[in-house]
Amino acid sequence: MSVNIQRVGVLTSGGDAPGMNAALRAVVRKGIYHGLEVYGINRGYEGLIHGEIQQMSVGSVADIVLRGGTILKTARSEEMRTVEGQQKALEQLHKMRLDALVVIGGDGSFRGAQTLVAQGIQIVGIPGTIDNDIAGTDLTIGFDTATNTVVDAVSKIRDTASSHERTFLVEVMGRNCGNIALQAGLACGAESILVPEIPFDLDEISDKLKRGHQRGKNHSIILVSEGVGSVYEIGKELRTRSGFETRITILGHLQRGGNPSALDAVIAAAMGGKAIEILLANDTNRMTAYINQTVVSCPLDAAYGARRPFDRDLYDLANELSI
Template structure:
């Protein structure tokens, strides 16, 4: 290939900039021109595309968010929208595209691949919910943000002898809640992958109080219910007062951790190699600490599974 493009789509995640940087510089290293597509698929349709040089991606590896911006685009879901995007790609001389994002972004990449424009997906989402890869770019940074918040909340929970509910993101995946709950020493963790028993939760709170524990942390994934909804449920069932902290979009921001910078660099570089080989419809990931590429359709046909051994361990340690 003589020229490729790169875009970021869907929710931003720390480490996306590291991946963009890797795509640009890896392509240039191999003598391939590269262009940045701004504002995701919306920018692709509108032709918001700019050639990038090595210096254009300098000093971004440490920044959260995405230099290329991101946007939702309903028009791209249609055949007409996809054909507009293809015309813009032809106009710019793009022969392939690296798409950094989640499963929705992958679906768009697969649609272009089927229309003759090879795309490679790079998993960028704090939810860690892309099948085919053990980790996604942004998960580690978001996880550390949540843990830092839990540590601070525990200080005030201890001081005031209260039970706090912390609602975390993750959409329909519980990885963020599960890992943060275990690392933060939470007494209870609610995730979408495991049914919960409100009676058991209340019983655990009461047992803690009986042995002299006067504060507790409950982590609830947004895919289970909202923190305020859980607060009302606990009040109704046990007349226990709780406080709620909804961390919200703070979990997406911040300077990426070293792990996410390395992941972004590895994944972006491998995506370029796959495109140079002339292959489309592939997704990049990590399996057993090795960078791999696999059929992109696996990302939306396979099921994401949380590590339930962590869930079991968290219950054993929170006695």
């Protein structure tokens, strides 16, 4: 269906991710540069349902490119999961005469977008989630920043772990995806990395701790992806099996905040700009993707395809380097 797109809505949905503001800024300013009217929707789909929509200007996105979080706010919307909620969202889009919608978020946000696609709304998705768990793209906005945040935190934790001669278990985010744990663990030289994709043996980890102690190592760092299970139970078991004192640190939402890294800011800006290019080409129901260090357009359905396999080679390398 060919649509003369003149008025575009943009929202951020799901968990916030560093770089969302950079993507929003690019959507707004590139859209205005090309003569489009761009409307910001507050609080994601929840705000869309309740008509929290205002026109954006060049100045409304000033000084946000390196700001963490999202100035449009975000919210989980249970109502959007219902037919009634989807109908309300559709009515608001028609009321505001929006020709297309740019959705910045993760897989849940894209699923919400698909319900609007089915009703004839033109959609472009921008993958923004620290988990890096969206199929069809090598990187999602926020992943690089979150990984660097973990590395920075672990470097501080290692100082106190060394001073007190303790084993620290550091839980990181990622739901059922171990990408943050793997990348950060390799970068900071963690002794063990526990991820949901690969089974682990606490006896083996305990033996590794003992071998390190025998050669004079007085502390250890173990990264635990939140999808693995209770980090407290794992710490308790390791203490029992190894005899070493353990401490637990849960980084939690610290990983979502802060200014985006240069890489995230650049990718976000490129994706925001690409989203407008897709709309101008009237080639919607697409998503932006970062593939082979280039931002490209691909079908929105690609977000639900087969994800890139967990990088077992990188995981094995991390284990080999932490003998």
